[in-house]
Amino acid sequence: xxxxxxxxxxxxxxxxxxxxxxxxxxxxxxxxxxxxxxxxxxxxxxxxxxxxxxxxxxxxxxxxxxxxxxxxxxxxxxxxxxxxxxxxxxxxxxxxxxxxxxxxxxxxxxxxxxxxxxxxxxxxxxxxxxxxxxxxxxxxxxxxxxxxxxxxxxxxxxxxxxxxxxxxxxxxxxxxxxxxxxxxxxxxxxxxxxxxxxxxxxxxxxxxxxxxxxxxxxxxxxxxxxxxxxxxxxxxxxxxxxxxxxxxxxxxxxxx
Amino acid sequence: xxxxxxxxxxxxxxxxxxxxxxxxxxxxxxxxxxxxxxxxxxxxxxxxxxxxxxxxxxxxxxxxxxxxxxxxxxxxxxxxxxxxxxxxxxxxxxxxxxxxxxxxxxxxxxxxxxxxxxxxxxxxxxxxxxxxxxxxxxxxxxxxxxxxxxxxxxxxxxxxxxxxxxxxxxxxxxxxxxxxxxxxxxxxxxxxxxxxxxxxxxxxxxxxxxxxxxxxxxxxxxxxxxxxxxxxxxxxxxxxxxxxxxxxxxxxxxxx
Numbered sequence: 001x002x003x004x005x006x007x008x009x010x011x012x013x014x015x016x017x018x019x020x021x022x023x024x025x026x027x028x029x030x031x032x033x034x035x036x037x038x039x040x041x042x043x044x045x046x047x048x049x050x051x052x053x054x055x056x057x058x059x060x061x062x063x064x065x066x067x068x069x070x071x072x073x074x075x076x077x078x079x080x081x082x083x084x085x086x087x088x089x090x091x092x093x094x095x096x097x098x099x100x101x102x103x104x105x106x107x108x109x110x111x112x113x114x115x116x117x118x119x120x121x122x123x124x125x126x127x128x129x130x131x132x133x134x135x136x137x138x139x140x141x142x143x144x145x146x147x148x149x150x151x152x153x154x155x156x157x158x159x160x161x162x163x164x165x166x167x168x169x170x171x172x173x174x175x176x177x178x179x180x181x182x183x184x185x186x187x188x189x190x191x192x193x194x195x196x197x198x199x200x201x202x203x204x205x206x207x208x209x210x211x212x213x214x215x216x217x218x219x220x221x222x223x224x225x226x227x228x229x230x231x232x233x234x235x236x237x238x239x240x241x242x243x244x245x246x247x248x249x250x251x252x253x254x255x256x
Numbered sequence: 257x258x259x260x261x262x263x264x265x266x267x268x269x270x271x272x273x274x275x276x277x278x279x280x281x282x283x284x285x286x287x288x289x290x291x292x293x294x295x296x297x298x299x300x301x302x303x304x305x306x307x308x309x310x311x312x313x314x315x316x317x318x319x320x321x322x323x324x325x326x327x328x329x330x331x332x333x334x335x336x337x338x339x340x341x342x343x344x345x346x347x348x349x350x351x352x353x354x355x356x357x358x359x360x361x362x363x364x365x366x367x368x369x370x371x372x373x374x375x376x377x378x379x380x381x382x383x384x385x386x387x388x389x390x391x392x393x394x395x396x397x398x399x400x401x402x403x404x405x406x407x408x409x410x411x412x413x414x415x416x417x418x419x420x421x422x423x424x425x426x427x428x429x430x431x432x433x434x435x436x437x438x439x440x441x442x443x444x445x446x447x448x449x450x451x452x453x454x455x456x457x458x459x460x461x462x463x464x465x466x467x468x469x470x471x472x473x474x475x476x477x478x479x480x481x482x483x484x485x486x487x488x489x490x491x492x493x494x495x496x497x498x499x500x501x502x503x504x505x506x507x508x509x510x511x512x
Contacts, residue, residue: 015373019280022270022375026279092379093388095398100388100494115383117271117375119278123348127371132349132356140404141417142351145397146390157420161397164413164420238356 006033006083008075008106010099012092012118013037016227017202018044020119028116033082036075040090040227042203049086068098072105079111090227092120096146096171120144122169125198125229128208129239139166139235146171147180159187167233177220180230181213189213194236200226210239262289262339264331264362266349268374269293272483273458274300276375284372289338292331296346296483298459305342324354328361335367346483348376352402352427376400378425381454381485384464385495395422395491402427403436415443423489433476436486437469445469450492456482466495 009028014020029035029045032052039056046054057071071087078085093099093115106113122144126133133142143165147158162168162184170180185191191214199207205226209219213232220228265284270276285291285301288308295312302310313327327343334341349355349371362369378400382389389398399421403414418424418440426436441447447470455463461482465475469488476484 012375012379014278017280019283020278020373022276022278023282024273024275027275092375094379094382094390095388096390097388098392100391100491103386103388103494113386115386117276117379117383119268119348119373119375120379123268123350123373123376126350127373130359130369130371132351132353132359134350134352134402135356136354141399141401141414143397143399143417143421148396158397161399161417161420161422164417165399166417235356238359 005111006079006081006085008079008085008087008102008111008113009116010087010089010093010097010102010113011116012097012120013041013045013088013090014119015091015121015124015202016040016042016200016206018042020124020202021045021048022116022118025116025118028084028086029088032084032086034078034084035086035088036071036078037088038090041088045088052086068101072102075102076105076109076111079106079109089118090121092118095120095144121171121201121227121229122231124201125169125196125231128198128201128206129196129231129236131235131239133167133169133231133235135235135238139233141165142167142169142233144169144171147176147183159183162232163187163189165233167231167235170230170232172228172230177230178217181216184213184232189232193232194234194239195219196231196236196239197223197228198231199223199228201229210236261367262335262337262341264335264341264343264358264367264369265372266343266345266353266355266358266369267372268348268376269297269301269344269346270375271347271377271380271458272296272298272456272462274298276380276458277301277304278372278374281372281374284340284342285344288340288342290334290340291342291344292327292334293344294346297344301344308342324357328358331358332361332365332367335362335365345374346377348374351376351400377427377457377483377485378487380457381425381452381487384454384457384462385452385487385492387491387495389423389425389487389491391491391494395489397421398423398425398489400425400427403432403439415439418488419443419445421489423487423491426486426488428484428486433486434473437472440469440488445488449488450490450495451475452487452492452495453479453484454487455479455484457485466492
């Protein structure tokens with residue numbers, strides 16, 4: 001019996017494609033004893049954790065607090081039995097990953113932890129579009145936001161934040177496009193603001209849709225069940241007419 | 257002679273530590289014929305490009321447009337002579353990397369390109385601090401911003417963008433801390449807003465300084481010449497009292 005508690009690594013799995021994992025995350029997964037992973041993590045990423053028990057946790061969206069509390073508890077328990085515990089999250093753990101709730105639980109239990117950053121969906125989507133989110137003398141600030149219908153939580157106004165920023169990337173619940181578009185237009189965002197919707201960025205099934213803010217509800221109806229981000233702002237005007245040729249590089253790497 | 261022009265990969269080198277590179281970036285570097293890299297890219301990352309000519313381009317900050325135009329031209333020229341040309345940038349290419357200027361030049365010359373996203377300094381810094389940039393019901397939007405003294409460029413107001421967001425990460429020129437702090441306080445950001453300054457995130461020489469907005473000028477004077485980001489917002493209250501034990505994992509991986 002090992003009396004020394006283990007350590008929990010909150011690891012970013014990146015935006016989707018398994019080769020957008022970092023080298024550090026790869027090495028930690030190879031050494032992991034247990035991996036608690038989001039439903040959306042790529043199977044090839046999980047295969048890296050060859051010696052680990054792999055446990056799917058968390059729903060795709062709309063997780064309840066009770067479920068999160070259960071995950072927190074399982075992380076603490078696992079660190080008491082294992083040396084290397086991984087909590088593998090889509091994207092980057094510190095952006096919309098509910099990491100803070102897990103960190104608070106680990107700290108309260110005296111469990112050591114470390115965060116391994118990852119590539120977040122916003123920049124994966126901009127890469128897919130072949131466009132920079134910032135542009136010198138033109139776009140110096142970019143906001144990442146999850147909008148929510150008013151629900152009594154104490155939080156600042158996401159619309160004001162989108163309106164103030166040069167570029168906005170909305171990490172959205174799939175069903176909210178109508179409300180998001182209507183609210184932004186009502187509050188003064190021009191209807192013709194260039195917009196792109198990227199679903200399942202970096203995966204073979206990805207879909208890239210371009211238009212303006214006024215088109216958002218229509219574009220959203222064309223997407224499927226994959227995770228999607230909406231990118232909004234003048235920089236999107238430069239979005240390449242054809243999707244970045246990610247297939248080409250995938251083929252190249254396979255041949256190697 | 258190969259008549260077919262090559263392809264330019266705009267690749268994110270990540271925030272500093274060489275093992276925070278993605279697997280995809282690693283594979284592309286291994287196959288690269290030429291690599292044009294920022295001054296700050298880690299030597300071990302450059303070593304991956306074993307067969308490539310490596311060319312340092314770009315100053316650390318304050319690059320002139322002429323210098324950028326020269327880089328643009330060299331990328332286009334290189335793609336006419338080589339199959340795989342890499343433009344390797346610190347962090348993620350689409351965040352404050354001046355990628356759009358290079359993309360526009362490549363597109364105008366009819367050169368194929370692809371962006372490979374990377375881990376950006378903001379989330380590397382939050383990982384270092386052991387804190388999430390977002391928090392459910394508390395911080396739903398985070399802005400990444402480069403402030404600049406007014407210089408006649410047509411751009412929106414970076415201060416308004418910071419004020420509107422729950423969390424802000426300022427990718428800053430080292431010398432601007434006094435002006436940034438004064439401007440934010442003058443415009444109504446509370447002096448006691450929790451703040452952290454992270455210099456050289458993920459590198460052995462990193463420095464993590466914590467305080468409030470009022471402390472920013474004093475904290476900035478304690479930093480050295482490394483790249484630094486300033487993180488600002490209530491979520492920073494949860495910043496771990498001790499730095500994330502990155503040394504431990506580095507030792508662990510070395511032993512493996």
